[in-house]
Amino acid sequence: MSRRDAAVTEIRRAIVLGRVKPGEKLTEVQMSEWLNVSRPTVREALNKVVQEGLVIQEPYRGLRVASMDDSMLIDLARTRMALDTLAIDGILADESGQRWNKVEEGWRQYKKHAFDPDPFVQHMGHLAFHESIWAGSDNAMLLKLWPVTRAHMTIALAQDQAIRQDPERAYHVHEVLMGVLRSGDREAIREALEEHTMHSVKELLELLTDKEKT
Numbered sequence: 001m002s003r004r005d006a007a008v009t010e011i012r013r014a015i016v017l018g019r020v021k022p023g024e025k026l027t028e029v030q031m032s033e034w035l036n037v038s039r040p041t042v043r044e045a046l047n048k049v050v051q052e053g054l055v056i057q058e059p060y061r062g063l064r065v066a067s068m069d070d071s072m073l074i075d076l077a078r079t080r081m082a083l084d085t086l087a088i089d090g091i092l093a094d095e096s097g098q099r100w101n102k103v104e105e106g107w108r109q110y111k112k113h114a115f116d117p118d119p120f121v122q123h124m125g126h127l128a129f130h131e132s133i134w135a136g137s138d139n140a141m142l143l144k145l146w147p148v149t150r151a152h153m154t155i156a157l158a159q160d161q162a163i164r165q166d167p168e169r170a171y172h173v174h175e176v177l178m179g180v181l182r183s184g185d186r187e188a189i190r191e192a193l194e195e196h197t198m199h200s201v202k203e204l205l206e207l208l209t210d211k212e213k214t
Helices: 003-016 028-035 039-052 070-092 098-115 119-136 139-161 165-183 186-213
Strands: 054-057 062-064
Touching: 003 028, 003 039, 003 119, 003 139, 028 039, 028 139, 039 054, 039 119, 039 139, 054 098, 054 186, 070 098, 070 139, 098 165, 119 139, 119 165, 165 186
Parallel strands: none
Antiparallel strands: 054 062
C-alpha cells in the first residue's frame, strides 16, 4: 500500500470511528502531523476522500468532514431503497444464478468480518455486502453510483456508530434481510428492504434526538 493509500485508509477510519466529527474542519498541517506523512501526501489523500464525498471542499473555507442532517438521512434511505429494488430486479432476472452468486459471496465476507474486534473492519464488511447486491445486478449505472452512495452511507453509519456499537444487532438485521433475499419473492424483498433501510434510519433519528435532549 502506498503512503497516500495508507493515509486515505486512516482518514476513512477516523471518520467511521468518530475521531473526526461530521462538520469538523481539516487542514493539511493538522493531518500531516497526525498521520506522520508529508503535506504533499496528505494533499493527495484529502483529494481522494473529497472525490469520494467523505470530505467537502468549500471555496475560501477549506475542508470539512461531510455531514448529513435529518432530511438528508431520510433522502438517502429512500434513494437506497429504490436503487436496491432496481438491483434486486436485475438479480432476479438472471436465471443462471451467476448474479446471485455475487450476493452470496458478499454475505460470506460480511459474516467473516461481522464480529471483528476492529469496528472499521466491521464497517467495511457491511458496505461490501450492500455493494455485492448492486454488483450482482450487473447494472452499469448502479456501479457508477456506488462510490457516492458508499460515502453517504459511511457518514450515516459514523453517526450511528457514535451512538451505538452493537455487532449482534447489526448481524441479526442483515441475517433477516439475507433470508428474505434468498426467497426470491420480489414483494417480500421490497418489504424487507423498506424495513431494513427506513426502519434503521428512523431508529437513528430517534437516537440522535434523544442524545440532543440529554
